[in-house]
Amino acid sequence: MSHRKTRLPGFGLSLGITVFTLSLLVLIPLSALVTQSAGLSLGGMWHALADRRVLAAFRVSFSTAFAAAFTNVLLGLVVAWVLVRYPLPFKRSLDALIDLPFALPTAVAGIVLTTLYAPNGWLGQFFTDWGIRIAFTPLGIVVALIFIGLPFVVRTVEPVLQELDRQQEEASTSLGASRWQTFHRVLLPPLVPAILTGFSLAFARGLGEYGSVIFIAGNMPMKSEIVPLLIVTKLEQYDYAGATVIALASLVVAFIMLLVVNGLQHWTRKRTGQD
Amino acid sequence: MNSTTHRQIVARQQADETPLVRYLLSLLAMAIIGLFLILPLVAVLVEAFRDGWQAYMTAITDRYTRHAIGLTLFTALICVPLNTLFGVAAAWCIARFDFPGRSLLTTLIDLPFSVSPVIAGLVFILIFGAQGWFDGWFAANGFPILFALPGIVLATMFVTLPFVARELIPLMQQQGAEQEEAAIMLGASPWQMWWTITLPRIKWGLLYGVILCNARAMGEFGAVSVVSGHIRGSTNTLPLHVEILYNEYQFSAAFAVATLLAGLAIVTLIAKSIVEWRQQRQWESASS
Amino acid sequence: MSIHVNQLTKRYGNFTALDDISLSIDDGELVALLGPSGCGKTTLLRSIAGMEFADSGNILLEGRDMTFEPIRHRQVGFVFQHYALFNHMSVFENVAYGLRVRPRAQRPTEAAIRQRVHELLDLVQLEWLAKRFPPQLSGGQRQRIALARALAVEPRYLLLDEPFGALDANVRKELRGWLRRLHEELHVTSLFVTHDQEEAMEVASRIVVMNHGRIEQLGTPAEIYDTPRTPFVSTFIGNVNVFRGCVRNGAFHSGSWRLPLPRTLDTLHLAEQNAYIRPHDIEILRGPAADWEVRIRHVQPMGSRYHLEAIPVTDASAGPGPETESGRIMIELTRQAFKTLALDVGHRVGLRIHHVHWFHGATTLQ
Numbered sequence: 063m064s065h066r067k068t069r070l071p072g073f074g075l076s077l078g079i080t081v082f083t084l085s086l087l088v089l090i091p092l093s094a095l096v097t098q099s100a101g102l103s104l105g106g107m108w109h110a111l112a113d114r115r116v117l118a119a120f121r122v123s124f125s126t127a128f129a130a131a132f133t134n135v136l137l138g139l140v141v142a143w144v145l146v147r148y149p150l151p152f153k154r155s156l157d158a159l160i161d162l163p164f165a166l167p168t169a170v171a172g173i174v175l176t177t178l179y180a181p182n183g184w185l186g187q188f189f190t191d192w193g194i195r196i197a198f199t200p201l202g203i204v205v206a207l208i209f210i211g212l213p214f215v216v217r218t219v220e221p222v223l224q225e226l227d228r229q230q231e232e233a234s235t236s237l238g239a240s241r242w243q244t245f246h247r248v249l250l251p252p253l254v255p256a257i258l259t260g261f262s263l264a265f266a267r268g269l270g271e272y273g274s275v276i277f278i279a280g281n282m283p284m285k286s287e288i289v290p291l292l293i294v295t296k297l298e299q300y301d302y303a304g305a306t307v308i309a310l311a312s313l314v315v316a317f318i319m320l321l322v323v324n325g326l327q328h329w330t331r332k333r334t335g336q337d
Numbered sequence: 338m339n340s341t342t343h344r345q346i347v348a349r350q351q352a353d354e355t356p357l358v359r360y361l362l363s364l365l366a367m368a369i370i371g372l373f374l375i376l377p378l379v380a381v382l383v384e385a386f387r388d389g390w391q392a393y394m395t396a397i398t399d400r401y402t403r404h405a406i407g408l409t410l411f412t413a414l415i416c417v418p419l420n421t422l423f424g425v426a427a428a429w430c431i432a433r434f435d436f437p438g439r440s441l442l443t444t445l446i447d448l449p450f451s452v453s454p455v456i457a458g459l460v461f462i463l464i465f466g467a468q469g470w471f472d473g474w475f476a477a478n479g480f481p482i483l484f485a486l487p488g489i490v491l492a493t494m495f496v497t498l499p500f501v502a503r504e505l506i507p508l509m510q511q512q513g514a515e516q517e518e519a520a521i522m523l524g525a526s527p528w529q530m531w532w533t534i535t536l537p538r539i540k541w542g543l544l545y546g547v548i549l550c551n552a553r554a555m556g557e558f559g560a561v562s563v564v565s566g567h568i569r570g571s572t573n574t575l576p577l578h579v580e581i582l583y584n585e586y587q588f589s590a591a592f593a594v595a596t597l598l599a600g601l602a603i604v605t606l607i608a609k610s611i612v613e614w615r616q617q618r619q620w621e622s623a624s625s
Numbered sequence: 626m627s628i629h630v631n632q633l634t635k636r637y638g639n640f641t642a643l644d645d646i647s648l649s650i651d652d653g654e655l656v657a658l659l660g661p662s663g664c665g666k667t668t669l670l671r672s673i674a675g676m677e678f679a680d681s682g683n684i685l686l687e688g689r690d691m692t693f694e695p696i697r698h699r700q701v702g703f704v705f706q707h708y709a710l711f712n713h714m715s716v717f718e719n720v721a722y723g724l725r726v727r728p729r730a731q732r733p734t735e736a737a738i739r740q741r742v743h744e745l746l747d748l749v750q751l752e753w754l755a756k757r758f759p760p761q762l763s764g765g766q767r768q769r770i771a772l773a774r775a776l777a778v779e780p781r782y783l784l785l786d787e788p789f790g791a792l793d794a795n796v797r798k799e800l801r802g803w804l805r806r807l808h809e810e811l812h813v814t815s816l817f818v819t820h821d822q823e824e825a826m827e828v829a830s831r832i833v834v835m836n837h838g839r840i841e842q843l844g845t846p847a848e849i850y851d852t853p854r855t856p857f858v859s860t861f862i863g864n865v866n867v868f869r870g871c872v873r874n875g876a877f878h879s880g881s882w883r884l885p886l887p888r889t890l891d892t893l894h895l896a897e898q899n900a901y902i903r904p905h906d907i908e909i910l911r912g913p914a915a916d917w918e919v920r921i922r923h924v925q926p927m928g929s930r931y932h933l934e935a936i937p938v939t940d941a942s943a944g945p946g947p948e949t950e951s952g953r954i955m956i957e958l959t960r961q962a963f964k965t966l967a968l969d970v971g972h973r974v975g976l977r978i979h980h981v982h983w984f985h986g987a988t989t990l991q
Contacts (some may be wrong), residue, residue, distance in 0.1 A: 241355070
C-alpha cells in the first residue's frame with residue numbers, strides 16, 4: 063500500500079527537481095549522441111563501424127568482459143559462500159574489503175595492477191617463467207575487469223545465500239542426497255537469478271570500463287584496444303562523428319545484452335517460482 | 338543433552354560440507370581476497386615508498402599535486418550536495434507518490450550507471466565542443482565549459498547522479514508513508530515533517546549514498562579525462578594527475594599520489610561499514 | 626461535530642474503491658466501517674481524513690465542505706493500523722508531537738505540553754512508559770500510545786484504521802472494551818474501520834457494512850443482525866444457513882423440502898430464491914410436528930452454547946434433499962436445550978424453523 067495516492071506535501075517540488083536535473087544532465091546529453099549521429103548517412107555509419115580496427119575493438123571488449131564476468135561468477139560464488147557460511151578470522155573486515163573495487167579510483171587500480179602483472183612485476187615474473195604474459199595483452203584486460211567486477215557477484219549472491227532456509231538442505235540430506243546433490247539441486251537453483259544479475263552487472267561494467275584497463279592493456283590496435291579507448295582516440299583526432307557512432311553502437315549493443323540477460327533472469331525466476 | 342537437539346545437530350552436520358572441503362574453500366576465498374584486494378593495496382604503499390620517505394613527501398606536496406587535491410575536493414564539494422538534493426527529491430516523489438511515468442523515471446535515474454564513463458564525457462563534448470550544439474559559444478564568450486572546471490563538474494555529476502537516489506528509493510519504499518502521514522495529521526508543516534520525521538528515519542541510508550557518491554566523485558577518471566584536457570595545474574584532478582605522472586615514468590610519484598586516493602577508498606570502506614552497522618541497528622530496533 | 630459524506634466516488638484505474646457513497650454520522654457517535662478487505666472502507670476513512678482525494682462527491686464536517694481543505698484544518702485525529710509511531714522519539718515525544726509542531730503563536734508552553742502529555746498517558750494508563758521508545762513496547766501498548774498521540778491535539782473527530790488488526794486475539798478483546806469506555810468518557814465523534822464483525826458489534830453504536838465500494842447497510846448492531854437488508858449482510862455478519870431453492874404455490878422449495886411462506890411473500894413466483902436461516906433460529910424437536918428431518922453428524926460444545934452440524938434425512942421416494950452451501954445444516958443450541966434434549970451424534974431429529982430472512986428483488990438472484 064506504499065503507493066497509495068496521498069496528500070503528502072512536496073510532490074510538485076520534488077518531481078520538478080528530479081525531472082529538471084535528469085533532463086539537463088542525462089536526457090539532453092544522451093540525445094545529443096543520437097542527433098549527432100543522425101547527421102550521418104546510414105552508409106557513413108556503416109563505414110565507420112565496419113572498419114577493421116573498430117570491429118577488433120568490439121571483439122576485444124566483448125570477449126574480455128565476458129571472460130571476466132564468467133570468472134567473477136566462479137570466484138564470487140566461492141567468496142560469498144565462505145563469507146556467509148564459514149567462520150573466518152577478521153570476517154567483518156574482509157567482508158568490507160569486498161567493496162574496495164567500488165571505492166578505489168580506477169586509475170589507481172589500473173597502475174597498481176599493471177605493476178603487479180607486468181612481465182617483471184610482483185606476480186608477472188612468475189608467469190613470465192611459464193612463458194605467459196599478462197600485462198599488455200588481452201589477459202591483462204581480463205585481470206583488470208575481474209578486479210572491477212568481483213563485488214557485483216559477491217554482493218548480489220550474499221543476501222540470497224543468507225536468506226536460504228537451512229531446513230531445505232537438511233530435508234534434502236534426510237532424503238538421502240549427497241552434499242554435492244544438495245548443492246546443485248537445492249541450493250543452486252534459487253541462486254541462479256542472483257548469479258545472472260551479478261554476471262550482467264559485471265559484464266556491463268566491463269564493457270564500459272576505461273580507467274583500470276588502459277594502463278594494463280597495452281592498447282595495441284587490433285589486439286588489445288578496447289572500445290572506450292577507441293572512442294577517446296577518435297576524439298583526440300577530432301573525429302567526433304566516428305567517436306559518436308562507436309559510442310552509440312556500444313550503447314545499443316550493451317542495452318540489447320542487458321535486455322537478453324533480464325529476459326533470461328525473468329525466465330529463471332518464473333521457472334523456479336520466485337516471481 | 339536431550340535427544341531431539343542432538344538429532345538436529347547431527348542432521349546439520351550431515352548437511353554441511355566435510356571439514357576438508359570447508360578448509361579448502363575457506364583457503365580459496367582467502368586467496369581470492371588476498372590476491373585481488375589486499376595485495377594491490379599493499380603494492381600501492383610499497384611502490385609509493387620505493388624511493389624513500391623524502392621522495393614520497395616531495396611528490397605529495399608538489400605544487401601540481403596540491404592543485405589537483407584542491408580541484409578534486411572542490412569538484413566533490415559542488416557535485417555531492419547537488420546530487421544529494423537530487424537524490425532526496427527523486428526518492429521522495431518516486432517512493433511516496435504514484436504517477437504516470439514513475440517507472441520510466443526510475444529507469445532514467447539508473448541510466449548513468451550503465452553508460453561507459455567515456456561516453457559520459459563524450460556527450461558533453463558533443464554539446465559544448467567546437468563542432469557541438471553550442472559550437473564553442475560558451476568558450477568564445479569567456480565562460481569555457483570544456484577543458485575547464487564546469488565540464489569536470491558536469492561529467493562528475495553525470496556519473497554520480499544515481500548514488501543517493503538508488504540508496505533512498507528502496508529504503509523509503511520499504512519504510513512506507515504512514516509516519517509522515519501521521520505527522521501531517523498531527524498538524525506538522527511540510528518542513529516540520531521533513532526535519533522531524535523523514536530525515537531522522539533516512540539519515541543512515543542518506544549518509545551511505547553520500548559516502549559512495551563522494552568516493553566516486555573524487556575518484557572518477559574516464560569521464561573527467563575526456564572533458565578535462567589534462568591541463569596541469571589547471572584542470573588536473575587527482576586521478577588524472579596519477580595518470581600523467583605514471584605516463585611520464587615517475588612511478589613512485591604516481592604511487593605516492595595514488596596513496597591519497599587509496600586512503601580515500603579505505604576511509605570510504607570504513608565509513609560505509611559503520612553506517613551499515615548503524616543502519617542495521619536502527620532497522621532492527623524498528624522491527625523488533 | 627457531525628460528518629456528512631455526499632456521493633463520494635473514487636477509482637484506481639479500473640477498480641472502483643468507492644461507488645457513490647453517502648453517509649451521515651452524528652456528533653458523538655462511535656461508528657464502525659465494516660467489510661471484507663478491498664471493500665473501500667479504508668479509502669473512505671482516508672478520504673474523510675484528507676489523506677486521499679476522491680474523484681467526485683464531497684465531505685462536510687460540521688456542515689462545512691472540507692473536500693479541498695488541507696488536512697491540518699480538519700482537526701482530525703487518525704490512528705493507523707500499524708500504529709505509525711515515530712520510532713526515533715520517546716513515547717513522551719510521540720504524544721507531544723502534535724503540540725510541538727503548532728505555529729509558535731498557538732504552541733502551548735513547555736509546562737503545559739508536559740501536563741497535557743501526562744494527562745493523556747494517564748488516560749491510556751501507560752504513564753510509566755513515558756521514557757521508553759516505541760520498539761520497546763508491546764503491540765497493545767503501542768496502539769494505546771498511538772491513540773493518546775491522536776487525542777493530544779484535541780481532535781473533533783477520531784478516525785481509526787483497523788485499530789486492533791495487528792494484535793493478538795486476547796489483547797484485541799481487552800482493547801475493544803477499553804475503546805468503548807474511552808469513547809463514553811470523551812464523546813469524540815469516532816469512526817473506525819474493521820473487517821471483524823464481532824469487533825464492530827461489540828464496540829460500535831452504529832455499523833456501516835460495505836462491500837465492493839458500496840454501502841450495503843447502515844444501522845445499529847441489532848438492526849444489522851436481526852434485519853439484514855441484503856444477502857451479503859446476512860452472510861457477512863453472524864453465521865447463516867443458505868438454502869437454495871425456488872418459490873411455488875406459496876411455499877419455498879429446496880429439493881424435496883418445503884417451507885410455507887409468510888403471507889407477504891406468498892404471491893411471489895421466483896425461479897430462484899434463497900432462504901437465509903440463522904443457526905439459532907432452528908429448534909430441534911424430538912418426534913413429529915417438525916418442518917424437516919436431519920441426522921446429527923457433529924457436536925461442538927462452545928462453552929455456554931452448542932454448535933451442531935446435521936445432514937438432511939431424505940426418503941428415496943421423496944427425491945433429493947435440500948441444497949445448502951456446505952451440504953450441512955448449522956444449528957446452535959443453548960447448553961440448557963442441548964442437555965434437555967440429550968442429543969448425540971447419529972441421532973435422527975426434527976427441525977422447526979422459527980425465522981427466515983428473505984431477500985427479494987435483484988439482489989436475491991445472485
